[in-house]
């Protein structure tokens with residue numbers, strides 16, 4: 001190999017060059033991540049709502065090489081090649097293959113404001129991310145706008161939606177991935193070969209051209225790198241993984257108690273009941289209608305005894321109610337927290353309380369004031385909060401939001417204090433609203449994990465809140481589309497996401513639709529049933545008894561699976577890898593099958609091991625074939641090993657096909673009616689022998705931040721096939737946490753021998769054979785380490 005002639009090689013922190021009135025900067029906040037900024041004249045302000053200063057400032061040195069009109073900057077395995085005449089930037093992988101090839105260079109800033117950047121998009125690349133936008137799992141061929149919008153009854157064709165996450169990953173048929181994050185909160189546009197074949201274009205109306213290219217090379221690496229930039233979600237309280245029952249609205253203390261009582265009498269496990277806007281006095285945030293809810297603390301206490309927590313809605317629109325003793329308005333005015341028009345007049349817009357005013361969440365002191373508003377409700381025992389309408393949504397105006405010239409006065413992070421238009425802050429309004437809530441709750445209850453649910457957000461918002469997809473429709477199409485939305489949210493950093501089970505708007509769901517939605521919802525990261533006001537009830541007990549029994553079975557199955565789900569959530573908090581995953585994230589080789597995403601488009605995985613395969617045509621269920629990533633998979637429900645990698649399914653209402661990776665070790669627990677009740681008995685370890693055989697045990701108290709001080713239990717369990725059977729190895733435990741379980745029930749699936757013997761060290765343990773299921777069962781003590789061998 002002959003190297004290009006080098007003039008100089010240097011290590012630099014960043015590389016800056018100006019040409020034709022445009023300044024370019026290339027830096028590397030971490031190895032394998034290249035950041036590019038460009039400005040007219042000088043560089044734009046180095047500040048961000050998505051990437052914390054500590055990350056942006058942690059520059060990795062770049063190796064600089066000059067060769068003629070080109071400069072190469074090497075960071076880890078990535079090379080950024082700059083054409084010094086045009087300022088075009090190309091990012092190459094370790095093999096010298098171009099991942100990202102900018103075709104515009106300084107011409108991207110040819111206009112007087114904003115930018116328009118074109119780049120090459122490879123023909124065999126699939127594109128994922130951009131939050132919960134509809135239009136299909138693969139964004140290739142699509143064009144999308146980032147502009148947070150209240151999108152009631154959105155469809156497959158609606159764009160923009162509630163959130164703006166200008167991040168995508170491109171994955172080739174060979175499974176090679178890279179990602180791009182455009183850190184610009186203004187109205188932006190991304191086009192993936194729709195306007196122009198094989199061309200990616202990124203456009204923005206204002207603000208900085210500031211983007212990061214991350215090099216993968218696997219899809220999981222891209223997500224880890226994106227999490228390095230924008231953060232991973234914190235480990236949320238265990239109860240947020242339980243079943244959540246909501247409705248607009250449970251209107252009285254008696255109605256909430258009746259819902260709780262029914263959940264319990266029906267033996268429908270549940271952790272949360274939501275209270276929507278009608279609990280408030282005249283729809284005013286941070287008030288409680290005392291006639292309907294005479295004693296909220298008592299209600300919260302009584303529910304808690306039944307293992308149920310309350311989550312209350314608190315919208316950002318503060319009633320414009322001077323002189324009425326409404327504290328959020330009065331204290332807000334005293335501290336000048338509300339947004340104003342350019343002429344200094346208070347901005348007021350109509351929402352639920354009537355005329356309302358809006359906090360300027362771009363100011364740290366305002367976020368602090370907002371956080372303190374939760375004092376009364378947290379003291380009353382409310383466990384979590386729901387930030388709705390924070391696009392922000394405004395009634396009675398064609399734009400459905402506030403005027404773009406409303407003035408924010410940024411005072412936050414490492415931003416220079418300055419005035420900025422709503423056009424700049426619009427897409428971050430919801431993210432900053434949920435940040436104010438999250439940070440306020442942490443101040444009020446420093447050792448509790450906050451739970452915040454937000455509708456609008458921006459990249460990085462996963463650090464503060466879970467999210468849902470807004471006002472979906474009770475239809476088969478939404479059931480199917482919702483899975484793809486939640487998959488893409490997971491690929492965009494938002495690992496804690498759900499949609500309204502049963503559908504929010506439109507005609508009430510048929511019993512079949514509702515049952516199917518409960519089945520799939522049971523495998524979504526957030527499992528929350530919710531529906532619009534003035535509709536027939538759609539709680540899980542509504543409809544024929546046979547349907548209720550199926551829903552109960554699936555809700556219960558989710559509770560049995562909580563140890564597995566929670567371990568996956570804990571992994572997410574360290575890595576950014578989501579709970580809900582498209583098949584290719586775990587098995588990039590499925591992309592090589594050629595026909596785009598083929599049959600895997602309708603499938604999804606929960607964690608690394610469970611593959612769920614609903615009907616691709618749920619509205620008219622005929623037989624269908626499930627293609628698994630390889631041979632040797634197991635049927636989750638029967639524990640039996642399957643022949644081959646194709647399974648043909650005849651849909652039956654009571655079942656949802658779920659398959660287990662050969663090599664998985666899946667944890668399950670005894671059924672509880674709420675995560676507030678500690679299970680008694682044994683933890684089940686289901687071993688499915690195969691290559692790369694492992695599983696994770698993770699447990700902690702589920703609610704406090706003790707896990708950050710070592711109060712948790714984490715343990716890897718591995719298995720290997722031996723000449724005589726299977727050996728299970730328990731690696732040493734990490735953390736000081738104590739388990740709730742009294743011992744372990746080990747179940748080894750796919751057993752073909754006769755009655756086995758089990759050995760742990762020198763002692764023989766009782767093992768029994770379930771010949772029908774092809775499983776061996778061994779009752780073990782709690783294993784802090786050591787190994788067990790099951791022999792034929």
Ligand code: MIG
Nearest residue numbers: 248276277388470471531532
């Ligand atoms: O204008 O609070 O998406 O979940 O039930 C509607 C009432 C306002 C919209 C949310 C929905 C919620 C509803 N909200």
